[in-house]
Amino acid sequence: MLTSRSAPGKLPPMTDATSAAAATRLRRSPLHERHTALGAKFAPFGGWEMPLEYAGGGVLREHAAVRTGVGVFDVSHLGKARVTGPGAAGFVNACLSNDLGRIGPGQAQYTLCCDDATGGVVDDIIAYLHADDHVFLVPNAANTAEVVRRLRAAAPEHVVVDDEHAAHAVLAVQGPRSAELLAALGLPTDHDYMSFRTATLADAELTVCRTGYTGELGYELVVPAGHAVAVWDALTAAGAAYELRACGLAARDTLRTEMGYPLHGQDLSPEITPVQARSGWAVGWDKPAFWGRDALRAEKAAGPARTLRGLVAVDRAIPRPGMKLYVGDACVGTVTSGTFSPTRKQGIALALLDTAAGLADGDRVDVDIRGRRAALTLTRPPFVTPSVR
Template identity: 65%
Template sequence: MSSEHALLRSPLHERHEALGAKFAEFGGWTMPLEYTGERGGVVKEHTAVRSAVGLFDVSHLGKATVSGPGAAAYVNATLSNDLGKIGPGQAQYTLCCDDETGGIVDDLIAYFQDDDQVLLVPNAANTAEVVRRLVAGAPEGVKVTDQHRDYAVLALQGTSSDEVLAAVGLPAGHDYMSFVESGFDAVDGVGVVVCRTGYTGERGYELIVENEAAPALWDALMAAGEPFGIAACGLGARDTLRTEMGYPLHGQDISLDVTPIEARLGWAVGWKKDAFWGRTKLMAEKEQGARRRLVALKATGRGIPRPHMGVSLTPDVRVGEVTSGTFSPTLKQGIALALVSSNVNPDAELGVDIRGRVESFAQVKLPFVDTSVRES
């Protein structure tokens, strides 16, 4: 979509305008990139999440339900992860892969409500395609419904997120990758799905609510979070936070041209399942080995990598390309994810071509920033 008026808007768009948001296009939606003001800007917003609490509008994310007798079994026979390992009230990271190539159509979260209903949250740009594929293969009695524009999603992330939720009367403290459905007192008759998930690596929650109630929920959270130093956060900070954790972004680190094995997402594949899309191709690739792999790179100097920059073993031997690259506000260093040849020694130092100058990068283990203590 090329023109501003053609882009979809979040039900919170007016709230963002009032906060002086700078907008950008994400998956066909116009969404806040960062905010102005005392707590605004990517670095300040990023730091608020790492040290206190931040509130994101991620309503551009897709929402789809698979319902009817055998709905969960159908999802389990199509998406990569093993839904049989979780039960009602739990969530799971999973992949929608192409059946012929094994490439990643999308990565998404599945919320297992019961055997007859599963809520899926795919990426904005891929929702229609994921829904199309699920509709095409659905057995009789199973209905796939695209609810992309019916619900808003707010992400409350950071060390004080439990306290902020409690202050507005919503449940907090449940296990990671689980969810609770609750009423929201500020708007009678409105339910909120409070999911203990997120894309920042910090303790946090994602809240799914009907569009009409989203502004009231946003206002309540911002007011309750004020004593804790809450910041409204844009998708710029969301990107730096997820990169520090090594979480992949579809369209950059993963795509139809990248398989779960290449992306080191084999842990999100139920290898013992009898069926899922792409199984034959991925089983063969698992046995033979992938031709490339996603690696984490940290600058040894002052270079700041960006997507599509070349990665080399020596100045004359290109071995891959940066898929995500940024300045880490936490580490004060350049960091990157890159797809490189599987033949490259994992201990080898690599070069990144930054505007004609080759800067040195070390291969490191993910995450770049350890938040495991705060996530427990």
């Protein structure tokens, strides 16, 4: 799922501290002091000051911890909104793209908030279905206010949309040993993927959802903000036996890119539709109503002019967002996400490629890196196979 970004989707340069002027404008996680104590390097992200990586580890070690053991991310910058009242689930279902009718109470679903006129993606969201009259939404930080605004503008009188952005912290415990760690703390771990349970830890009632943004076995804990420090301390104390490592947003980005998971603001955006991003699986095509339905059905029928594809570097090159792609002298697309894969030890990328170019998996294109061409091979994500599903 789903992170937020400042200049949408782009991870800014690392800084050991944010300037005083900037700090007054940025929100901070309730765990900020814990991150500082761990030597975190902070960066502005979606209007928040969040840890990018930690001292004594760095991105490569944090990435490896999640692929082979267990890591914990503070993703409290993610938005939180609650929709309640008679018919709340039906209302949400008539707005967002996926079909809530496919799941039942206690399950979660990846869905999209699309623009009604264009079908572009305003945000991607995880929806927690509690009951017919209760849906909890986790949008991206930078887009929460806009998602809430659109829902409130469309809501019938008996449905209430509350912005609870600051009321909750979110901790993502990810990796092959994540279930062992949570079970040691007495938390439920045997529920299915994209389902959630309520539990208690450190005197806090929290939600344990079997979700994540890394491709590994993992859980996301939605915790009352006032209990975030106690829950973090309980996790890190128990985690010592499992070599738990605190992980920042830079590792989160390399992990999700290895899986080919889209990032809003880069691979999804108001200018990039789910049809173009190959996210049609998150659209309830047969639903009678959802925002962007007509525009998306028309684009699907006609075929998109561009399509999101995966790329792996042949040469020693790291593609980056915004770089142009060529076949001969013809520009055929643009990189949307690109990084060095710590697992493959290669450059990898997602890119929007012109459908008319007729490219297929296995074909090669060139990326222009400051005037130098480097070869890439079209490869269907994921770029790595996670150790545990």
